[in-house]
Amino acid sequence: xxxxxxxxxxxxxxxxxxxxxxxxxxxxxxxxxxxxxxxxxxxxxxxxxxxxxxxxxxxxxxxxxxxxxxxxxxxxxxxxxxxxxxxxxxxxxxxxxxxxxxxxxxxxxxxxxxxxxxxxxxxxxxxxxxxxxxxxxxxxxxxxxxxxxxxxxxxxxxxxxxxxxxxxxxxxxxxxxxxxxxxxxxxxxxxxxxxxxxxxxxxxxxxxxxxxxxxxxxxxxxxxxxxxxxxxxxxxxxxxxxxxxxxxxxxxxxxxxxxxxxxxxxxxxxxxxxxxxxxxxxxxxxxxxxxxxxxxxxxxxxxxxxxxxxxxxxxxxxxxxxxxxxxxxxxxxxxxxxxxxxxxxxxxxxxxxxxxxxxxxxxxxxxxxxxxxxxxxxxxxxxx
Numbered sequence: 001x002x003x004x005x006x007x008x009x010x011x012x013x014x015x016x017x018x019x020x021x022x023x024x025x026x027x028x029x030x031x032x033x034x035x036x037x038x039x040x041x042x043x044x045x046x047x048x049x050x051x052x053x054x055x056x057x058x059x060x061x062x063x064x065x066x067x068x069x070x071x072x073x074x075x076x077x078x079x080x081x082x083x084x085x086x087x088x089x090x091x092x093x094x095x096x097x098x099x100x101x102x103x104x105x106x107x108x109x110x111x112x113x114x115x116x117x118x119x120x121x122x123x124x125x126x127x128x129x130x131x132x133x134x135x136x137x138x139x140x141x142x143x144x145x146x147x148x149x150x151x152x153x154x155x156x157x158x159x160x161x162x163x164x165x166x167x168x169x170x171x172x173x174x175x176x177x178x179x180x181x182x183x184x185x186x187x188x189x190x191x192x193x194x195x196x197x198x199x200x201x202x203x204x205x206x207x208x209x210x211x212x213x214x215x216x217x218x219x220x221x222x223x224x225x226x227x228x229x230x231x232x233x234x235x236x237x238x239x240x241x242x243x244x245x246x247x248x249x250x251x252x253x254x255x256x257x258x259x260x261x262x263x264x265x266x267x268x269x270x271x272x273x274x275x276x277x278x279x280x281x282x283x284x285x286x287x288x289x290x291x292x293x294x295x296x297x298x299x300x301x302x303x304x305x306x307x308x309x310x311x312x313x314x315x316x317x318x319x320x321x322x323x324x325x326x327x328x329x330x331x332x333x334x335x336x337x338x339x340x341x342x343x344x345x346x347x348x349x350x351x352x353x354x355x356x357x358x359x360x361x362x363x364x365x366x367x368x369x370x371x372x373x374x375x376x377x378x379x380x381x382x383x384x
Contacts, residue, residue, distance in 0.1 A: 020044050022337060023054075023101025026345070026352065027062045027076060027378035031084075034374040037062050037076060037094075039101050042381070047341040047354050047368040057094070057103045060086045063377040064118050068125055071098035071382055073152040075128055077116040078108070081135060089116040091130050091146060093154045101382040109154040113142045118180040118233070121148075123187025126207050128154060129214075131178040131192065140165065140175030143192050145214060158211040166198040168228040172249065173198070179232045179248070185240040189261040190214055195230040195248060199223065202261045223263040226250060233284060238291050242315030246296060251280025253296045253308075255315060267316055271298035271306055278302060284332045289339040293320070293362040297330040297344070305330065305344060307362045323364040326353050334379040341368065345376035352376055 021041040028034035036059035041050045061084070062076035078090040093106040113132025120129050126148055134141040145159035163176035177196035183189065183205065192201040199222040203214040225231045230249030236242070236258070243256045243263055255267035272280050279300030287294055287310075294317060295307045303325050308317035327346025334343050339359035343352055352371040355364045 021050075023382035024049060024343075025065055025074070025101060025380045025382060026373060026376050027065045027380075028373065029061050029063055029079070029347070029375035029377055030059070031061070032374045034376075036060075037065070037074075037103065038373065039103070040371070042336065044336065044338065047336065047356065049343075049352065049354065049369060049371045051371060054100070055102050057105070059092060060084075060090075062092065064116075065378050065380045066119050066121055066128070067096070067380055067382070068121060068152070072096055073125075074103060075119060075121065075154070077111070077119050077130060079115050079117055079133075081114040089113050089132055091116065091119060091128060091154055093148075093152050095152060096382070098382065106151065107153045109146055109156060111144045111146070112157045112160060113144055116144075120181045120183055120190075122190075122205060122207070122213070123183055124207060127213055129181040129183075129190060131181045133177050133179060133195075134175065135177075137175035141178035141194065141196060142176075143178055143181060145212075147210075159214060161192070161201075161203075161214065163192075163194050163197050163199075163201070165196045166227065168198065169230075169249065172196070172230065173228070180234060182234045182236070184258070184261070185236050185238065189217075191234055191243070191263075193231040193234055193245065195232055198225045198227055198229055198231065200225060200231055200234065200245065200256075200263060202263065204261065217261050220262045223256070223265065225254065225265065226252075226268065229254075232282060235285055235287060235294075237287075237310070237315055244285055244294055244317075246282035246285050248282050251282050251298055251300070251302070253282060253285060253294075253317070255317060257315070269308075269317055269319075271296060271304070272302045273322075276302065283330065286333065286335065288359065288362065289335055289337060290359065295333070295335075295342070297325070297333060299329050299331070303328060303330060303346075305333065305342070305364060307364065309362060320361065321363040323355070326367060326370075327351060331376070332378045334381055337381055337383040343379050345379050347375055347377060350374045350376070352379065
């Protein structure tokens with residue numbers, strides 16, 4: 001009888017322990033020590049990542065990860081290109097256990113482009129849109145559309161979109177460089193950020209056009225961004241009324257109004273402090289879990305995470321916190337599901353930094369942990 005009680009108590013403890021652990025996926029560049037996609041367990045109470053990975057899934061440069069809405073599928077871009085061990089850009093599909101985060105490989109398809117750096121799923125899960133950055137000027141960056149087939153498997157590319165460079169910066173804008181692709185919250189439109197062309201392109205999404213689901217908006221096919229600014233990543237407010245874009249080359253974040261696929265630039269904010277003369281490189285941006293704050297990373301020699309309060313009236317941004325990332329090249333970051341921690345992937349200093357965060361005021365506080373991992377590039381929580 002006592003033995004049964006002890007076993008029951010142990011089960012309760014183990015159950016409580018399991019309930020406090022959230023699966024955490026980390027994508028990496030694999031030119032050094034990293035092997036692919038890493039699965040860790042994150043302790044929701046303490047903010048600590050178990051340093052022993054629960055699974056390592058071999059992949060070549062899985063630099064960006066995309067979760068399906070039901071957390072049963074994961075897609076990764078294999079950011080390959082000329083000179084690499086695999087010179088072909090690809091996208092990979094995995095089946096995912098939504099409870100543990102463990103991955104099972106499904107298939108892999110060519111993206112028909114070089115250095116695919118970002119991807120997004122259509123809201124209905126029927127297509128994967130892949131942004132091929134393409135370091136080389138020839139042929140330059142393209143957008144690829146891959147249908148999602150039975151069981152989540154990727155099918156060959158059915159649609160490709162090409163672009164033209166702005167040529168403002170002869171070193172970085174001699175060709176298009178597609179850096180991200182994002183659907184509007186309602187799923188009706190798809191937006192493509194071209195760092196090489198200083199434009200955000202807008203498409204109407206129509207799955208009834210099976211092989212060519214994207215068509216350019218006739219009256220406003222793109223929005224011009226400041227010359228030489230280099231648009232990188234875009235996120236939408238929950239209601240879809242506002243979009244926010246990092247301008248990598250100018251080190252800024254832009255605020256745009258959105259109506260039916262049409263964007264209007266309204267505000268730009270410089271991320272580095274006034275008088276800063278070093279190198280800048282705006283990178284990742286994400287909303288806090290409650291949507292009240294937007295945080296943005298600036299790389300180069302600045303290496304800070306900036307947090308802004310979002311106006312509920314007009315979507316404008318007000319700086320509330322500026323925190324050093326305690327590392328080099330903060331390529332990506334993620335908030336814990338409850339907003340009490342923020343995890344930052346410092347690519348060049350080879351680590352994930354975990355910081356406490358005040359979910360009420362938005363400020364980022366003390367460092368909790370450093371997880372050593374080579375060339376971390378993306379972080380995704382598998383929140384239950």
